Amino acid sequence: MPFIPHTEEDVAEMLTSIGARSIDELFDEIPAELKTGKLTQVPPGLSEMEISRLMYERAQQDGFYLSFIGAGAYEHHIPAAVWQITTRGEFYSSYTPYQAEASQGTLQLLYEYQTMMASLAGMDVSNASLYDGASALAEAALMAVRQHRTSRRILVPQTVHPVYRSVMRTIVRNQAIEVVEVPYDPATGQVAIDKLDQFAQEEFAALIIPQPNFFGVLEQVDALTDWAHDKQSLAVAVVNPTSLAMLKPPGEWGRRGADIAVGEGQPLGIPLSSGGPYFGFMTCKQELVRQMPGRIIGRTTDLEGKEGFALTLQAREQHIRRSKATSNICTNQGLMVTAATIYMSLLGPEGLYRVAAHSHANTVALVEQLEKLPGVKKAFHSPFFHEAALQLSVPADKVLNRLKAQGVLGGVLLENHYPDLKNTLLVCATETKTAEDLDKYTEVLRQALAASA
Amino acid sequence: MPFIPHTEEDVAEMLTSIGARSIDELFDEIPAELKTGKLTQVPPGLSEMEISRLMYERAQQDGFYLSFIGAGAYEHHIPAAVWQITTRGEFYSSYTPYQAEASQGTLQLLYEYQTMMASLAGMDVSNASLYDGASALAEAALMAVRQHRTSRRILVPQTVHPVYRSVMRTIVRNQAIEVVEVPYDPATGQVAIDKLDQFAQEEFAALIIPQPNFFGVLEQVDALTDWAHDKQSLAVAVVNPTSLAMLKPPGEWGRRGADIAVGEGQPLGIPLSSGGPYFGFMTCKQELVRQMPGRIIGRTTDLEGKEGFALTLQAREQHIRRSKATSNICTNQGLMVTAATIYMSLLGPEGLYRVAAHSHANTVALVEQLEKLPGVKKAFHSPFFHEAALQLSVPADKVLNRLKAQGVLGGVLLENHYPDLKNTLLVCATETKTAEDLDKYTEVLRQALAASA
Amino acid sequence: MLIFEHSRKNRRNYSQAPATRPAKNNIPDHLKRKSTPLLPEVSEMDTVRHYTRLSQKNFSIDTEFYPLGSCTMKYNPRACNSLAMLPQFLSRHPLAPEDTGQGFLACMYELQEILKDITGMAAVSLTSMAGAQGELIGITMIRAYHEAHGDTGRTEIIIPDAAHGTNPATAVMCGYKVIEIPTNRDGDVDMDALKAAVGPKTAGLMLTNPSTLGVFEKKVAEMSRIVHAAGGLLYYDGANLNAVLGKVKPGDMGFDVIHMNLHKTFSTPHGGGGPGAAPVGVAERLLPYLPVPIVAHEQGVYRWLTEEDRPQTIGRLSAHMGNAGVLLRAYIYVRLLGAEGMHRISEYATLNANYLMAELRKLGFEIAYPNRRASHEFIVTMKEIKDRTGVTAMNLAKRLLDKGFHAPTTYFPLLVPECLLIEPAETESKETLDRFVAAMKEILDEIATQPDMVKAAPHDMPLRKIDDVKAARELDLVWDPAG
């Protein structure tokens, strides 16, 4: 029996101790009419050898591509040490660190993570992670509403990741919170300030500020933050953690800094993995800490005064406060944070800066090369971080298919989420791309454009 | 500086402490005329990202094949747990357990290994590994000569792995030990007993007895062992460890059992890896233990009587006895033995039996299928374990090339080592092969034979 | 020592990052970062050493027995980890075209089908990243259902008092009022209270079965009739699905919506607190509302169903499709065990729990529901011991750590005083259970002879008892280099 260690003798002895004649008898409290549990769609068990072969075949089927897709999930080099340590049994198979004395490894690591992440965002405090960037934004919106007390409206630019907006709507709708969207400026790809100013007289709990935004474009974060604060709204930053090594952190935006900064932690050492598991990070100002959802670790001492770590502020949480909890969140993404902490430790401030700077420089170089091709132009005239929108003169979906046939994934179509942006690709070239890769993309795109013209 | 943690300040402080002005000054005892160390063939350093990409590309270049090659190295399923545990830093990066108190993990594991391996071979004791099967056989020959005292000749059937014989000759030649070969019977593929009997009146330190032999054929081990013992020679077994789950172990051969049993440990959880690292195992009778080369672990107690483990019988070894040592061997294959011990623990006696039995059954089934093809016949009429020699009616090298083009590695050519065995393939189908795999081989061989006819 | 205390300014580890800064930098100056973030500057070796050593300070399934009630701490097969981490799976971008991910999507589709069968539901969405998010999805669908039927007066969710805290917290997050109903002496829901609670305001009932009290709710069919008759829907919290896997299907018990914690029942790793995954299954009537994406199999090709295919969907809950890598691990686990393995899980989990309950009872421990079968877990109450000796459930829990066992769940469910919720899971051997029983006996003896020593536990851990009051009072959440 895979994974079940009982011998026949064990079972007999155990049943004797219990005073039952069979294992089946142990289920005698389940009404007979409910016992209809025949499984017809679960195949017979495979040996590890058989499932290994199946999974290798499926992996081979999916193959490897030279990918220029970003749009919220980014290919970065992940040092080998990250996952060799993260998958050690003591991290991989341990439980939530409720028993602090038996969990100092995880607890100290999370405290270190909180320190790194808060500092990276320029904020006072951090929690120990949320599910992903999208749900972290939704939690930030709820948090802003709790803090603001009078408004139940959230102002969200359309330059925020479209799926993040969608997830946020799904989650906040239940609490009758209204999400109001602000259009983007078609020339700059930034929040349309004139459109934003139309809301100047209305009350909002928060303004969401993406940096870089979904188009890769850099927003005027100082002005936006001050705009929010001027009207007593909270400023909620949605940021890419890699970019924070290069870009002014949310805590320094405007006169007072953002109040909450959230984002997708995946770029910090988490593999793309078809979309997950990733992790959401959430940092905020000290005064908001009791409104923050999710687990938080504190440094303290043991009875003898020795430094130690423990879950703290648990009175916010559902397992203590139940219906009065700050959030229903329980499980977080602990193992992903383990990886991210090791990743940040291996890179250090300069290493992370270089990853960011090369991602930026590669995308700049790629855009410069591609712009020279006839039929390619930048969609927006704004500085960008490591993604850019490029408008093609021919049907972009066909172009992408041609690239794919050459082993190149050329980006995502913006039209799916922005109907006005026809034939526009969002492309990304992180530090993983070499000059030859950029040339290859340029060349296959040239061919595809010629073939599609 | 990759892997070097020194900051400039560190270096300055350290040089001050030393009283040197520069690092270069620390090399001032090296005569200037010797300092010609310019490196011209070592390329500039790569980042981990760059070397990763290079190695992935080289791995992709080598690809995956459906392989029916055995001939001393065998494809078996390796449970995922084996290498996930073996590559834990505490095993992977630890040193030889000379400091017993700081190495109880490795020491206990090796003691467990010795127990498992001795029992598998049916012998009294085991060492903690040697380099590989071939060199283990050479060490066994030296050991036999030391034990025998009067003869410096070793009798080796040609049914022993040809490379093992070659390695043995390279190693024992230095000590003026003569290796005498016994031909095989072309009908049975076994040691030619009549040829062996021609040596009946000569003195030998040992007779080497392979089981299964290089052709996969099962030898008459009882008779061979008794033949050796009858003339006061040692019986040295060379065995496949997987086969020991099914086959009578060397310790039970003949009236008294083999004296020494060695072999290649690779089938016990070690990946094929282009040939290494593998490990050689060596087991022997109790009375030979002081002649055994390599490290040996003993169970003992600490000062308070608590059970513990330590290297023992070190007085045999080079670091104590220097020129009077039993062997010059120092490093063994500790990490491989770690994997093998975990492998044997995961499989248990019944699991290893099934691996052996399915390998046997698959090869039997494959041979039955292939024999039905016109132009294919078994080279030998003898029972075999999980390999068999098949004679083709057409040039076998061309057939192998055709199979390879279909993604199938069809075996090795025996002609390279046995000039008489023209167009003869040695094929192996372990438990990793499914019925579909056997059918695929049969079909591509059918096509290849047709095309070559 | 914190990793920051190993840090030294300008120490560099070039091999993990590009060797130089690039020349091109088009970031406008006013948007550039000027400060250096507090990331450590340590060598690769010191990072490896620091986190390897930290890991050794954890208890884990790979090192200790974890009889942690309601958490289903079972063995996480190592093959599930390595096969889910094959390079092609890891490198696949979530927005890569579907035809470059047919291998991955095949696994996801098959997992959906398998989970439908196991739960007896009409459809499954894999998107939920944790149990609590599964609950959120379920209650959101219940709300969507009532709204679609113009049934807007339903403002209450009924929840038994033994429920996990996530249940009431979720109901509130979804804008509902929570009506708590009590448990009777035998551990079942008080049916009279339920009848009194249901009515036109009832949106639904959330139920865990077997409950967190470790017993099977025998009248679940009647509860279903009562709630449905009142126009409410039934939510199944799958936290304890492990106990009835292959024995009863929640769909057959009358539930309309269910989440299942893959990190419990399907043995994906707990990872020190996550990631989890909690696919949601629905009966026919809730099918239109299921969150996207869902995997479809059409003409031999796998594809994502999106909002366009499912116009009534409640929407998306994650940026992509939830914790894909966790789902892969669960898929591999189910395929390893197969249909026959599903039955065995619940059988041996139940056998282990009832055996442990019997043995502890023989030692003199008080079982909270002595007349019931244990499901895959059961409750010991230390109330009498505490009243007599002052030794609490928490003291005993800490003392177990000293003896090399993780503590059971303490002080949950809230309605049993000084309780220990014990769940051994099916992957533990009788020998391990016997060693645990022996340790419990030792502690009983220690309570009799040296209660103060037990109260001061732990003694043999790297740290003595942690001061969590101080942790909350003198908040220290990030390290300050200034001290």
Place this chain on the structure above:
Amino acid sequence: MLIFEHSRKNRRNYSQAPATRPAKNNIPDHLKRKSTPLLPEVSEMDTVRHYTRLSQKNFSIDTEFYPLGSCTMKYNPRACNSLAMLPQFLSRHPLAPEDTGQGFLACMYELQEILKDITGMAAVSLTSMAGAQGELIGITMIRAYHEAHGDTGRTEIIIPDAAHGTNPATAVMCGYKVIEIPTNRDGDVDMDALKAAVGPKTAGLMLTNPSTLGVFEKKVAEMSRIVHAAGGLLYYDGANLNAVLGKVKPGDMGFDVIHMNLHKTFSTPHGGGGPGAAPVGVAERLLPYLPVPIVAHEQGVYRWLTEEDRPQTIGRLSAHMGNAGVLLRAYIYVRLLGAEGMHRISEYATLNANYLMAELRKLGFEIAYPNRRASHEFIVTMKEIKDRTGVTAMNLAKRLLDKGFHAPTTYFPLLVPECLLIEPAETESKETLDRFVAAMKEILDEIATQPDMVKAAPHDMPLRKIDDVKAARELDLVWDPAG
């Protein structure tokens, strides 16, 4: 507890092996096994748990500082492990056709070329699986060379008394008589003794440089002239190559043959005692005798050179091509570091050793060769301390374990009484060295105030001092279930 003590008869773990026994079995009955081998019957989880826990009882580079002289315990980069274990590399059969292994062979060829450059030799063979096997190959080639020249009267190998035990043991294994020559007060070979030793019987000299005394043999060029003039050849034991990497090439020092321990200088893992790898380099005159296989690059294709290509080869030393996976790790390591990294290794290894020597000297420890630069290692002698207090080098070594440091090499080289051979390696930081110095100071203080406590060390390890006399006297090498 031994794994066998977790075993229980008829416990089965089907997922790791085929689910049933096959029907076909053509093994003749008299060749079948009747007894059951003593392999444990434990669950996958209990195997994982047992060996995970065992691993935690080890010191290792990933957890502790290992100042182990002559062993070069440096950081083993994790990328070397994972990249050498890519599935295609692992699954490749050694006898698979060369055209299915061009990626692997390219790495091997490039490694040969790199090692040739680093050592200044004419050719390199990668086949040797350990330092001692490298020595065996080297001396066998020396023998082959003399034999090929009809020079059969050369029966002696000269070896300094400071040499590793493998040197004399190897010479004897190769049928030679060992002539040991002494070391002078400064740690150099006694040149007069060398001159007296050489002659028509001299087959060769084996030399480690820098020597195991931690000093560079300054007169190596003269030694080379003396030995060569007498018709002998020079063997370079590369155990300490790390100390001069990129600074001096053994070929330039006049050596004819060299082995280099990849598990030292090229940071492949020690693995608790192996596998190692020790490629052998030769000067032009020994090239024909180099063991096969060797990788050639011809017309853009890589192929093995065999006995056919090299008729004078001494032959083969392993069933295939040695420890291929170890070679891959070394290749990745060299590519990560590059040419500039080779220099840095020796520079910082030397800096660390000289710094540690200076700091320990300041504490009052006696340096064995106080007038010499340390190479990458140096020797402290405890003789005076032992004479005064009775505390031995071994006592100090054990006490270091208590303080979280692996012990230095003790009682080697044999000619320095009560010695500690200390090699910090380049990958350790100044902070770690300073912590080690602080621990050494603590122990010095302890020796002064409580010598008996130090003599009884270790105190804080899982075990107290192991009784190895008993281990050798009451041999217990395999577990007996009967007790």
